[in-house]
Amino acid sequence: MSFPNTTKAPRADFPDLRKHNNCMASALTPGIYARLRDKTTPNNWTLDQCIQTGVDNPGHPFIKTVGMVAGDEETYEVFAELFDPVIKDRHNGYDPRTMKHPTDLDITSGFFDERYVLSSRVRTGRSIRGLSLPPACTRSERREVERVVVTALAGLKGDLTGRYYSLGDMSEREQQQLIDEHFLFDKPVSPLLTAAGMARDWPDARGIWHNNEKNFLIWINEEDHTRVISMEKGGNMKRVFERFCRGLKQVERLIQERGWEFMWNERLGYILTCPSNLGTGLRAGVHIRLPLLSKDARFKKILDNLRLQKRGTGGVDTAATGDTFDISNLDRLGKSEVELVQLVIDGVNYLIECEKRLERGQDIKIPSPVPQFRK
């Protein structure tokens, strides 16, 4: 949308980013802003809309945020001049102009010591091609996403048989129960989401689907059209990932039967709202107790070299309580799903080894850095 009666000169509208620390603020220059400001995607999504969340949220206490979102699939093309450097910055030098992203959803091994690992989880997101993304979507588009996905999920069978719970119809008690079990998404209070318009019309067309065993879940219309989650207590990451891949493939088949498909391309992999989730959109992680290692001064460096990230057990905007951490892969783009999960498996096993060594009074080593993309 333009603001016709003001500022013809882009310079006058350029945001003040001097106190900002996010990827968008690092990449956006007056030159780029001037060239892109008056462009729109076919759905009329604009640059100002992409960056609003980054302008409104200068920084985050725990992580360097991206500071911009896509309104639709075409955003990544029309505003490539800004998105490409941001993607490169966020994804460790991955260059969308020259590189290709590999997709691979067939697993290998992975069991963890359950004295340390309390639970294992893999999540990703998927967008339905042809419908705008959460920052931009209209109410009808959002309702259409819900319809398409819920219809498809009704076709899942066996251990994946399940049920849909619309957020609007759920009782407060059901909702609190699902939050406590780490199943449900938060009411949108994070300014990162609200400033990007993702909470509009809440709770219209939002909901959660899960199988009867509550180890395969789909969030509908939160930060992405869908978030797909496989999880269970304990350390059997292999089973978690196997179910993840199987479920994901079945859902894809079911929507394709009705003429829909996921947003994906060779350059960027799976297209999601936040550039940080491009590629695999995959976050594989565990809740793990590391009382000794977490107090060791080398903890951060070890995580960095293993390409792992720590969060609190409440998710991205929380701090760790006690000695229990959420440890997951940092990367999303440039490595396949299998590679990333393997990385988590190897990394978490290394962390457990370190914890055991510290228990025994032995010393630990910082591992050498895991290599970046295959060239």
Next chain:
Amino acid sequence: MPFGNTHNNFKLNYKVEEEFPDLSKHNNHMAKVLSKEVYGKLRDKQTPSGYTLDDVIQTGVDNPGHPFIMTVGCVAGDEESYEVFKDLLDPVISDRHGGYKPTDKHKTDLNHENLKGGDDLDPNYVLSSRVRTGRSIKGFTLPPHNSRGERRIIERLSIEALNSLDGEFKGKYYPLKTMTDAEQEQLIADHFLFDKPVSPLLTCAGMARDWPDGRGIWHNENKTFLVWVNEEDHLRVISMQKGGNMREVFRRFCVGLQKIEEIFKKHDHGFMWNEHLGYILTCPSNLGTGLRGGVHVKLPKLSTHPKFEEILTRLRLQKRGTGGVDTASVGGVFDISNADRLGSSEVEQVQLVVDGVKLMVEMEKKLEKGESIDSMIPAQK
């Protein structure tokens, strides 16, 4: 808010039923008025600056209700919103402003000498007195819709105008961007500064975008005359002081406001005003005078009296907590102010506050003595 609903033409591909918001759990003025028919009639329109119906109603869709007050649930993005979307806004205005009709005329009276009394409210009960209003600068879009460039120009114009004031109005501008945390906390505690925008009523309407760019507070040296720049309106003008001398507060309010208006007019940027709606502001609840005149007053006994609400209604007054519109009262101290904005003048509204508060303080004193106040209950004003 300019970005959630910009692809308005694209949306027209979907039927009204598919786009119509779910308002079944809602309780605000917009939800009461908005039908599928009205939605269908207005959805393909936009103001000259591109503001659409969905922009107008987004805050009401996102905020079904408020614990203490019945909210309006819609905002204007520019002066023309009140014309282009009159099929929605006229009934909302009527509902909110006691049956005000589209043909009614609003009178403006900022002559402080027309106020009777108001200088003798008992300071043992009336802790502070305050009058505020808002003003919008013609030619710019309103806070839900404006761009960074517009907001900055509004700020610049305001600073120029305010810096030219002198005498009791001589003061200084503090941009939010460069204020220290300590200064900011002090100003909030003094009831001088506006909140960081956390209220979803404001954030869902897009008024917190780009914070704190272009926002600030100007006040005179005595801290008795303040102007907020670019919060919920272009300007909020406030006169206040401790104690019960509402007359003096209103004098300073009128004089200061008129000085500011002269300066803006001289630069060809008058205030948005028309005969029907008075002063044009972002929220339809503030049309007319945009005036909220009130006191912080101790009414521990009266506030627990079963007829308290009834008395307030009859006096055409409204209660809030001492932290402002989204708060509850603390320790029996209430913020009491006029409920009306449109259809009566500034002088009339402040007169209601002065007379009404005087009466309530007398009631409080009676209750302290254990006496009944039944004979004092007023007729509906």
